[in-house]
């Protein structure tokens with residue numbers, strides 16, 4: 023670390039953890055710290071995996087006080103490592119998407135009057151009109167989702183306006199439900215923040231505006247007209263849109279620059295410089311696409327608890343089966359996203375029914391990986407074998423909108439013809455490869471309109487595929503993903519795989535404060551980012567012949583989903 027250059031702080035407030043990462047202008051990492059909600063505060067707040075659940079109503083939510091305590095603790099942990107917090111010039115961050123925080127009429131006064139002799143949690147209790155923030159796993163809003171789609175006419179029209187069809191977790195439907203369930207709470211709310219603008223507000227000591235990318239996770243922001251959607255505000259507010267518009271506030275258009283200097287609380291308590299600025303914070307998925315300079319055909323697959331597939335694109339082509347967001351730093355660009363609930367957890371379920379030999383050396387994935395690597399694509403060993411396709415949904419899925427269950431089918435491997443359901447299981451060891459293939463085929467099917475041939479003579483596919491999150495450590499998963507998705511320029515894993523969104527937040531802070539007039543995020547970060555040490559090639563990606571074999575059954579995979587949708591649609 024140099025002795026005197028500026029430093030930048032990136033935070034990631036996700037479902038289970040608050041992470042902080044400090045970097046220099048050249049993007050090198052100086053220090054990092056984290057708070058694990060269950061480990062550090064599990065018994066105090068009775069949370070499990072960061073959240074509380076009300077099964078009866080399908081509610082999933084997190085205590086706001088837990089996040090206040092965690093912010094003090096993560097900064098204390100950075101201090102304990104002697105991180106020179108006084109050199110931090112700018113702060114940004116990434117937060118779980120869709121969650122909402124409800125501020126009381128006391129909030130502005132309490133935020134601006136924070137004193138360093140007491141923790142945040144002791145000073146801000148009265149700043150909230152509701153002690154909980156709905157979490158993205160909440161599924162209590164089917165009625166509201168129906169109303170959102172009804173108001174716009176069809177899911178397609180809603181997606182055209184807001185970038186997405188109606189989703190249980192999207193903030194607009196959550197606000198509409200809470201207004202009806204807790205009218206007094208709604209009336210005593212002065213402002214509503216997303217988790218990203220909530221965390222930025224704590225640093226600012228004032229309520230921060232929402233971010234131009236994260237606001238697209240609400241089903242309330244009209245992306246083409248760059249404004250709140252009047253019919254949807256009207257619906258969510260129960261016919262009084264103006265008070266709701268005031269609660270939501272203005273949306274900041276610029277993803278960079280400073281929203282103001284850090285509150286004196288952080289100056290006095292943690293020795294931040296009074297000149298340290300706060301840049302807009304964004305959602306964790308938008309921040310993940312900022313963790314490296316992403317080129318036009320590149321894709322990121324985030325293999326965490328859930329799985330997300332992300333691309334940056336200049337083309338706005340919304341569809342009810344996926345999401346479009348404004349790009350967090352580049353006006354006129356968009357982020358394309360697929361989000362699956364059945365990611366890591368579903369793979370763990372398949373893993374856990376496989377016998378675990380004593381010689382596995384404690385690696386829980388040994389048996390799963392051995393079978394996945396020994397099984398040929400689609401379990402086709404020789405000419406004439408039928409291709410095997412399955413769906414492994416242990417939780418109700420988002421896309422396709424199918425109930426929990428597992429289904430197995432076979433089809434003609436040459437052209438996907440003669441699709442037939444297999445009622446009995448075909449052997450657990452075959453499921454290991456089949457579940458990875460199934461997840462990857464779904465991503466390939468839904469992203470195919472966004473990719474084209476990277477070079478003459480190659481089929482349409484991504485350029486590079488970058489993997490982040492826990493699953494990116496697994497060689498069998500990376501291999502099968504490369505087989506199905508291709509990637510003409512290879513499959514790579516980010517060396518900070520689990521910290522990608524905190525790092526994206528820190529890079530955003532560097533760009534926010536060091537950009538020259540008109541300099542884009544990709545230009546600035548592209549000049550400073552060094553591949554060596556940042557990424558590792560884990561698979562060659564496109565393999566001629568193999569990629570095409572999956573192409574032959576992509577239509578059958580789509581037909582299989584359609585058949586299952588007819589009998590097992592989520593209602």
Ligand SMILES: Nc1ncnc2c1ncn2[C@@H]1O[C@H](COP(=O)(O)OP(=O)(O)O)[C@@H](O)[C@H]1O
Nearest residue numbers: 325326327328366367387491492493495496520
């Ligand atoms: N070696 C591995 N192989 C496959 N999956 C793994 C491996 N290590 C961790 N995971 C999976 O990673 C997931 C957690 O990833 P992480 O990125 O830390 O999640 P999140 O950000 O959602 O909290 C878990 O579902 C776990 O099963």
Ligand SMILES: O=C(CO)[C@@H](O)[C@H](O)COP(=O)(O)O
Nearest residue numbers: 036037038118119158306361
């Ligand atoms: O709902 C979505 C995206 O639409 C999720 O990706 C959340 O943003 C989850 O964040 P984590 O806490 O799992 O990182």
